[in-house]
Amino acid sequence: MILAEELEVPWDKVYVEMAPLDQAKFGAQVAGGSGAVRGRYLPIRNAGAAARQMLISAAAQQWGVPDTECYAENAFVIHKPSGKKLSYGELAAKAATLPVPTDIKLKDPKDFKIIGTRVHNIDNHKIITGQPLYGIDTRREGMLFAIVARPPAFGKTLKSFDDTEARKVSGVKNVVQARNVVAVLATSTWAAKKVVMF
Numbered sequence: 720m721i722l723a724e725e726l727e728v729p730w731d732k733v734y735v736e737m738a739p740l741d742q743a744k745f746g747a748q749v750a751g752g753s754g755a756v757r758g759r760y761l762p763i764r765n766a767g768a769a770a771r772q773m774l775i776s777a778a779a780q781q782w783g784v785p786d787t788e789c790y791a792e793n794a795f796v797i798h799k800p801s802g803k804k805l806s807y808g809e810l811a812a813k814a815a816t817l818p819v820p821t822d823i824k825l826k827d828p829k830d831f832k833i834i835g836t837r838v839h840n841i842d843n844h845k846i847i848t849g850q851p852l853y854g855i856d857t858r859r860e861g862m863l864f865a866i867v868a869r870p871p872a873f874g875k876t877l878k879s880f881d882d883t884e885a886r887k888v889s890g891v892k893n894v895v896q897a898r899n900v901v902a903v904l905a906t907s908t909w910a911a912k913k914v915v916m917f
Contacts, residue, residue, distance in 0.1 A: 721760060724833045725767025725826060727791040728807070733841055737851075768823045770814070777814040778805045863892055863904045866911040870899060877901065885914040 723733050738745050771791045778796035779786045788799050797804040828834075845851055870877055880901050882894035890910030895902050905911035 720833050720838065721756070721763040722767040724831055725764045726771050728794045730833055730838050730841070732794055735842055764825055765823050768825050769820050772820045772824065773814040773817045774807055774810050776817055777810040781805065781810075781813065863906060864908045864911050865902050865904050866908070866915045867897075868901045868903070868915045888914050 720730070722728075723730060738748065740748060742748070772786075775789045775791055775796050776786050778798070779789050782789075782798055782803065784798060784800075789796050790799065791797075794807045795804045796807075796810060840846070842851065877896065877899050880894075880896065882901075885891055885894050885903060888905070888910055890906040891903060891914055892906065893904040894914070895904070903911040903914045905914070
C-alpha cells in the first residue's frame with residue numbers, strides 16, 4: 720500500500736512477488752515485533768516516490784519536455800499541456816537507466832488515495848488456499864519436528880524429567896534435554912505437541 724501510494728499505481732493493479740533471499744541485494748529481510756511498517760514506512764515511500772520521479776523523467780525525455788510539465792496517475796505519466804500519456808510499462812526500461820534521484824518529493828498526505836483506507840489484501844485468495852510457502856512448510860525426507868517444553872515460570876530450573884510415557888506416543892522418536900528445556904522430536908507436529916501437552 721505504501722509503495723503503490725507513492726508510485727501512483729491503482730491498488731487493483733498491484734501484484735506481490737516475494738524477493739529471493741539475498742541479503743547483499745535486499746539487506747536483512749526480517750520483520751518482527753510489529754515493526755515492519757514502523758521501521759520501513761519512510762524507506763518504502765522514498766522508493767516509490769523515486770521510481771515515480773524516474774518514470775516521469777523518462778516520459779519527459781521521450782517527449783522532449785520539462786519534467787515539471789508531467790505528472791503520474793494510475794500507472795501512467797501524463798503531459799499536462801497536451802494530454803499525451805505513456806504507461807509505466809512503456810517507460811520502465813528507459814526509467815531503469817536513469818540515475819536514482821536524491822531530491823525525492825513525497826506526496827502530501829492530504830493527497831493519499833490508498834494509505835489510510837480499507838482495502839482488500841491482494842494475497843487473500845493465495846493465503847486461504849495455502850499457496851504461499853513459509854519456513855514451516857519445508858519438508859525433507861526423514862525430517863523430524865521438534866517442540867520444546869520449558870519450565871512453567873521464569874527463573875525455574877529443570878531438575879529431571881521422565882520420558883517413559885512420552886516415548887509411547889506414536890510418532891515420537893526421541894526426547895532430549897537441552898540445558899533448561901526438554902525437546903520432543905517426532906514425525907509430525909501433532910505427535911510432538913501431544914507429549915508437550917501432557
